[in-house]
Structure formats: structure tokens, C-alpha cells
Amino acid sequence: MCGIVGVVNHEDAARCILEGLQRLEYRGYDSAGIAIVGAQGKVSIARAEGKLSNLTGKLADAPLAGSTGVGHTRWATHGAPTEGNAHPHRAGRVSLVHNGIIENYKALRAELSAAGRSFASETDTEVVAQLLDRYLETGLDPRSAWLETLGRLEGAFALAAIIEGEDGLLLGARRGAPLVAATSETSGFLASDIMAITGEARTVIYLEDGDTVFVRPEGIEICAPSGEPVARPVNPAPASMAMAEKGNHRHFMQKEIYEQPEVVGRTLSAYVDAEAGRIRPVEGIDFAGMSRLLVVGCGTASYAGLIAEYWFEAMAGLPVDNDIASEFRYRDPAFLPGDAALFISQSGETADTLEALRLCKAAGLKTIALVNTPHSSMAREADVVVPTLAGPEVGVASTKAFTCQLAALASLAVLAASQRGKLSPEAVEAEVASLMAIPAQMNAALAIEQEIDQLATELAHASIVLYLGRNVFFPLALEGALKLKEISYIHAEGYAAGELKHGPIALIEDDVAVVAIAPHDALFAKTRSSIQEVRARGARVIAITDKAGADELDSEASAILKLPDVKGLAAPIVAATAVQLLAYYVAVHKGTDVDQPRNLAKSVTVE
Missing domain, CATH: 3.40.50.10490 (Glucose-6-phosphate isomerase like protein; domain 1)
Known part of the structure; x- marks a missing residue:
């Protein structure tokens, strides 16, 4: 994953950011960069292809002094892994770093180009910087300009930005990619992973999806996309790297x-x-x-x-x-x-x-x-x-x-x-x-976590769970059953829904749990018939479907987990999130060792 580190009101912002990026190096990247608000509020940027050592060498020759800044390690997405495409990206007064994907960047880039703005990179990230600077040029204050900018973006992303002339301000937002805000006695921080600021931060706020954040020396303001303030729990920052790895x-x-x-x-x-x-x-x-x-x-x-x-x-x-x-x-x-x-x-x-x-x-x-x-x-x-x-x-x-x-x-x-x-x-x-579009759709699918948690409390008492699916959802049913048996130790089996009559239906009796992966696709009617067959024999059916499927299964399934409307190649990838969360919460409610289930190893290197 790409790495984001930002700091405000720190005695040596460049050192703090570089040390944070070094803690995230193991995640992989192909370029790195840093922007610092220096004397008289001017922003200076250093970027380099390759490893952080290349950036560190540049900074040794030309140090960046200041108390506020942002840094980034990039894995190339839009545009080649060149210095010109490395973050931070600058547009006017704005310097910005970004993890994730801006889905509508082409339309925004065309709009901004038509308004006379020129682009220096191939990235979707620069579009965000240009858009924010444009709103600032209209006379909006930084808070309003940031909210307007975020309202125009589509996709899954985390962002951090600084503005020339605003030495005491760090802007951030989380939409489907991780971001935390933190404080020490004197400084404020943003990071894509708490590991980056372990040892610096004393308190941490794990931002929730959709949060917008403004970090100032006097404190952290968090608001919803509408601009309405929201409160988030303030936690002690992890004292060790091992604790930091899990975050919240x-x-x-x-x-x-x-x-x-x-x-x-x-x-x-x-x-x-x-x-x-x-x-x-x-x-x-x-x-x-x-x-x-x-x-x-x-x-x-x-x-x-x-x-x-x-x-x-x-x-x-x-x-x-x-x-x-x-x-x-x-x-x-x-x-x-x-x-x-x-x-x-x-x-x-x-x-x-x-x-x-x-x-x-x-x-x-x-x-x-x-x-x-x-x-x-x-x-x-x-x-x-x-x-x-x-x-x-x-x-x-x-x-x-x-x-x-x-x-x-x-x-x-x-x-x-x-x-x-x-x-x-x-x-x-x-x-x-x-x-x-898949990352944003996966993020939307994760929003049903609370419903899955509640459903898992009952499923944790099952002695057998059958998973059903057709076409690409048959292998996903196999994977769902594997996940459940791996970490909850409940006997689970995955079947092609059309094979029920060829044997597995003999397992159905009162209160047997059946998880049917049944999006409203070309085979929905056939999957629905299988649901009706097991329901008629007393099974408790949990349907993983979409809005159209939920409407038709309302009276036939005991419980429905409704996913975003997704078709084609994306559908099983998005549905996998619900399958995984269901297994996870069943194991949590059973009290098993979720991360290290019995008898299993992460990598099987012997026959």
C-alpha cells in the first residue's frame, strides 16, 4: 500500500515524515516525496524515483526546514513510476498526497483543462490538487474549499494536503482507504497507518469512512461530508510497533x-x-x-x-x-x-x-x-x-x-x-x-458490517452450514465454507446450487443454516428455486444479494445481507467481502483464535 504521513507544528517536520515513511517501506513503493511549509509560509517539495534512500540523499544536499508538511511513498497507479508522477503534487498553493483511485478524474481533468489549468503529471492525484487550488482562487477559505473539493470526487481514497501560507493546517479525508489522525503534546499528525507515527503520537483517532479532518496545533476537527462536526473516540496511541500493526x-x-x-x-x-x-x-x-x-x-x-x-x-x-x-x-x-x-x-x-x-x-x-x-x-x-x-x-x-x-x-x-x-x-x-470501480464498491459492501455482526451471533451456534451459489458464485460458496470452517471450526460445505437434488439436500432439516450467494443476475431465478427447496425443508436461509434480489427474496429468506448492485467481473470480488466478514464475526462470537486457527499455517511449504 502507498504510505501517507503528515505533521503540523513539529520541530523537524521533514525528519518526522521521513522516519514515518521508513516504517511503511515494507509495504512496497516505487517513488517517494515530501513537501514542507518553510519560512514565510512557502512550500518546498523534494521527490525521487526508487527507494527512500534516493529522497534522503536529495534532502541531505538540500534540506527542507519547517514545522508542517506531508510525505508519501507511491506505488504507481495512474502514470509511470517517475519523479514527475511522484507525490506530493502541487497546484498553485496546494501540495497534496493521495492513496487510492479517483474514478472520475478524467471528467474533472477535462473540466479543469477547459478552465485554463495545465497539468504536469499523468496522475489522478494532481486533479485533486488542481481542484482544491481552483476553489481557493474563488475566495473560499481552506475549510470550505476542501469540503467543496471532496464533494466532487468519486472513488475510494485517502488524502492529505497542505496549503502555502497556512503553516498551521493539515487537511485530510478518508473515503474507503485508511487514515488516522493523532496528537502529541505539541503536534498533530495524519497517517495512512498508525505505525508511521508510533513513538511520536500520544493519542490517536481512527477516522471512520467518510470523515473529513482538519489538523491544527490547537486540535483536531472532524466532520461529515456535509461539514457537520462529528465526534470520534480519542484513544491512547500504541506504545509498540506490534500493537500499532493492528491499529484499531x-x-x-x-x-x-x-x-x-x-x-x-x-x-x-x-x-x-x-x-x-x-x-x-x-x-x-x-x-x-x-x-x-x-x-x-x-x-x-x-x-x-x-x-x-x-x-x-x-x-x-x-x-x-x-x-x-x-x-x-x-x-x-x-x-x-x-x-x-x-x-x-x-x-x-x-x-x-x-x-x-x-x-x-x-x-x-x-x-x-x-x-x-x-x-x-x-x-x-x-x-x-x-x-x-x-x-x-x-x-x-x-x-x-x-x-x-x-x-x-x-x-x-x-x-x-x-x-x-x-x-x-x-x-x-x-x-x-x-x-x-471495484474499490469503491467494496467499500460500500463493508458498510453492512454491523448487520453481519448481529447475524453472526446466531450462526455461531450452528453445527453445520451449507453455502450455495451458481456460476462464479459456486467457487465463492466453496471459499465461504472454507473460511467458516478454518476459523470457527463449524462444519461447512459449499455446493453448486443446481447439485442440491443430487445428494446434498439430504442434509437439510429444521434449522440447518444455508448461506445462498444469490445476486439478481441471469441465474437468479434458478438460485431462488434452490432457496425455496431448502426453505421448504426447514433450513434457515441467509441470502447474500443486491437490492433487486432482496426485494424478491423478502419473504423467502430468514435473513438478507444486501450488497451494492454490481454486475460482471466485479460481482464475486465485491461479494467476497460479505463472505469474509460473516466467517470473521462467527469466529469472534465463538471465541476462537481468529488470526492463528488451530492446526493451520500461513504458508504450506511441505507436502
């Missing part, structure tokens, strides 16, 4: 669920050229020349591969064979001319998957590794590496790694469809727009 979350798993809008957006941006409305080609992969794609993984990774099988075949017309890695090499697989093999692993060290890769490589197949760890064994040995950018995942039960795998696979499916002539450029552009 009870478990790492919960934190990682909530990081998904940001890290999925970051992963998508590695594949999507939003400006051009296309998927960037991946060097070494030619989907047009493939006769078949073998997809191999274990556990959650294998379910990501199953969802991708539906996408590649339906969208790109590319035949896919999906295998569990632990069985693949022992069944003596037969290979065909033109075969390529894709291996999915969070760690890149999964023993069975690594051995399957070696088998395919020895057979002469093109091998592709989809991994979250760029220097892993699989990454080193595969012909092509396609990364997921989830960042470190501590919880044993995979959450953000899974949705980042799906984000990468969805992007590759669109690329395959384009290369194989199955999608026109206009259709590709529409798919790209849909993909880039």
Missing part, C-alpha cells in the same frame, strides 16, 4: 478485510491503463497463441482459479483446466501443444504448487506465477510473474490476498479476450471502467 482492529484478519478496497485498487492499477481504457500487455504472455490454460493452486488460491475459469472461458473463449495442486502432478496430466500453465499462490512457496510448476516447466509449457511475494521460489522459477499487490497478510485465513488474486485474474481475462478478438476496444474500455 481486534484482529489482523479484520484489518486485512478492511484494507481490500485499497490493495485491490493497487493491484488493478498494475494491470489497467485507465487513461487509455485498456489492459496493459504482459510481457511473455500471448493469450491468442494459447490452446488451453492450466490453472493450479491450493485452498483459497484454487477457488480464485475456479472463478477465473468461468471468466476466461466465457469472456475470452480460452479453454481452462483447473486443478488442485496436491493432485495435479500425481495424476500424470496430459499436455497439449499450445498449453500454458498458471500457478496461484499467496506466498509463492506453497510446496504442492511449486512442484506442479516444476513439472509443467520440465514438460516445456509456458509457466506463469501469480504471487504476492515477488522474490519467492515460484516467482524466480516461472517464465512470467504476474503480481498481486496485497502487501503482507498476517491472518492465516486469506482475505485480501484472495481478492487481489481475483482482481489480477479479472484483468488477465479481459486482456485474453482482447488478444483473442472476443472483445472490441469499446467493450474493453467498458470492462476497464467496471474494474476500476
Whole structure:
């Protein structure tokens, strides 16, 4: 994840910001920068490609002195990883840093360009800086200009900004990406992660989604998007790095669920050229020349591969064979001319998957590794590496790694469809727009957390839970059942809804819990029939659906979890958030060890 650090009224703002960014280095980045309000209120900026050491070297030659500033480590999204695209971005009096995606930046950029403003970068971030400066030019005070600016933005993001001539003011906002505000005896802070200011801050406010914040030496003001003040709990700042890593979350798993809008957006941006409305080609992969794609993984990774099988075949017309890695090499697989093999692993060290890769490589197949760890064994040995950018995942039960795998696979499916002539450029552009909207949609899906928490109190007493789905929601049902059994120890099974009559329906009796993933899509009527079948036999049905589905299932489901209206590739990625939260809260109410469930390891490196 990109890193944000801001400070106001500090004896050495540059040092404080650099030390904070260093604590976030492990998350990955490709450029860094810092802006400081110096003497006479003037802002100076230093930026550099590559590691923080490059920025530190620049500052050693030309120090930036001042008490207020912002800093950033960037992973390139819109625009290449160049110094010109690095944050902070300046427009007039404004210097600004940003995590996330501004979905409507093209329209805003066109509007601002028509008004005579010129742009120095390729980023969506600069649009925000230009917009804020424009409102300031109209005579609005900083508070009003900031609120007006935020009201124009669409997407999932966190922002921090300083204004020339305003030495005692730091502006911030959180919309779907993490941001905290904090204080010491004399200073105020903003950061994307409390780890960045551990040791400096004495109290911390974990901002809630939608919060706008103004940090001044005399205190912190938080308001809603309307500008109405809101109160948030003030907590003691964590005293150690270990405590800081979880922030205000009870478990790492919960934190990682909530990081998904940001890290999925970051992963998508590695594949999507939003400006051009296309998927960037991946060097070494030619989907047009493939006769078949073998997809191999274990556990959650294998379910990501199953969802991708539906996408590649339906969208790109590319035949896919999906295998569990632990069985693949022992069944003596037969290979065909033109075969390529894709291996999915969070760690890149999964023993069975690594051995399957070696088998395919020895057979002469093109091998592709989809991994979250760029220097892993699989990454080193595969012909092509396609990364997921989830960042470190501590919880044993995979959450953000899974949705980042799906984000990468969805992007590759669109690329395959384009290369194989199955999608026109206009259709590709529409798919790209849909993909880039996913972070904001995931953020909206997380808003039903309280409903899930309440529902989980009852589900925690179940002895068996069945998950049902059709099409891409069948693998998601398998993943939902896996999550529940992993961390709550409740026996759970996932089934294709159409297979009920072929055996599983015998398990249905009074009060058996059934979770039906049933968005109002082309197969909704068939899924609804399955819901009616189990309901007639006494099952307690929990439906995960959208508004249209909720309306039709109102009298048929015992409980309904209503998600945003999402179609196409985005749908299973957004629905995964509800599936994960349901498992998480059931485990919390059962009192199990959520982050380190019994008998399981994060990375399985032995057979």
C-alpha cells in the first residue's frame, strides 16, 4: 500500500515524515516525496524515483526546514513510476498526497483543462490538487474549499494536503482507504497507518469512512461530508510497533478485510491503463497463441482459479483446466501443444504448487506465477510473474490476498479476450471502467458490517452450514465454507446450487443454516428455486444479494445481507467481502483464535 504521513507544528517536520515513511517501506513503493511549509509560509517539495534512500540523499544536499508538511511513498497507479508522477503534487498553493483511485478524474481533468489549468503529471492525484487550488482562487477559505473539493470526487481514497501560507493546517479525508489522525503534546499528525507515527503520537483517532479532518496545533476537527462536526473516540496511541500493526482492529484478519478496497485498487492499477481504457500487455504472455490454460493452486488460491475459469472461458473463449495442486502432478496430466500453465499462490512457496510448476516447466509449457511475494521460489522459477499487490497478510485465513488474486485474474481475462478478438476496444474500455470501480464498491459492501455482526451471533451456534451459489458464485460458496470452517471450526460445505437434488439436500432439516450467494443476475431465478427447496425443508436461509434480489427474496429468506448492485467481473470480488466478514464475526462470537486457527499455517511449504 502507498504510505501517507503528515505533521503540523513539529520541530523537524521533514525528519518526522521521513522516519514515518521508513516504517511503511515494507509495504512496497516505487517513488517517494515530501513537501514542507518553510519560512514565510512557502512550500518546498523534494521527490525521487526508487527507494527512500534516493529522497534522503536529495534532502541531505538540500534540506527542507519547517514545522508542517506531508510525505508519501507511491506505488504507481495512474502514470509511470517517475519523479514527475511522484507525490506530493502541487497546484498553485496546494501540495497534496493521495492513496487510492479517483474514478472520475478524467471528467474533472477535462473540466479543469477547459478552465485554463495545465497539468504536469499523468496522475489522478494532481486533479485533486488542481481542484482544491481552483476553489481557493474563488475566495473560499481552506475549510470550505476542501469540503467543496471532496464533494466532487468519486472513488475510494485517502488524502492529505497542505496549503502555502497556512503553516498551521493539515487537511485530510478518508473515503474507503485508511487514515488516522493523532496528537502529541505539541503536534498533530495524519497517517495512512498508525505505525508511521508510533513513538511520536500520544493519542490517536481512527477516522471512520467518510470523515473529513482538519489538523491544527490547537486540535483536531472532524466532520461529515456535509461539514457537520462529528465526534470520534480519542484513544491512547500504541506504545509498540506490534500493537500499532493492528491499529484499531481486534484482529489482523479484520484489518486485512478492511484494507481490500485499497490493495485491490493497487493491484488493478498494475494491470489497467485507465487513461487509455485498456489492459496493459504482459510481457511473455500471448493469450491468442494459447490452446488451453492450466490453472493450479491450493485452498483459497484454487477457488480464485475456479472463478477465473468461468471468466476466461466465457469472456475470452480460452479453454481452462483447473486443478488442485496436491493432485495435479500425481495424476500424470496430459499436455497439449499450445498449453500454458498458471500457478496461484499467496506466498509463492506453497510446496504442492511449486512442484506442479516444476513439472509443467520440465514438460516445456509456458509457466506463469501469480504471487504476492515477488522474490519467492515460484516467482524466480516461472517464465512470467504476474503480481498481486496485497502487501503482507498476517491472518492465516486469506482475505485480501484472495481478492487481489481475483482482481489480477479479472484483468488477465479481459486482456485474453482482447488478444483473442472476443472483445472490441469499446467493450474493453467498458470492462476497464467496471474494474476500476471495484474499490469503491467494496467499500460500500463493508458498510453492512454491523448487520453481519448481529447475524453472526446466531450462526455461531450452528453445527453445520451449507453455502450455495451458481456460476462464479459456486467457487465463492466453496471459499465461504472454507473460511467458516478454518476459523470457527463449524462444519461447512459449499455446493453448486443446481447439485442440491443430487445428494446434498439430504442434509437439510429444521434449522440447518444455508448461506445462498444469490445476486439478481441471469441465474437468479434458478438460485431462488434452490432457496425455496431448502426453505421448504426447514433450513434457515441467509441470502447474500443486491437490492433487486432482496426485494424478491423478502419473504423467502430468514435473513438478507444486501450488497451494492454490481454486475460482471466485479460481482464475486465485491461479494467476497460479505463472505469474509460473516466467517470473521462467527469466529469472534465463538471465541476462537481468529488470526492463528488451530492446526493451520500461513504458508504450506511441505507436502
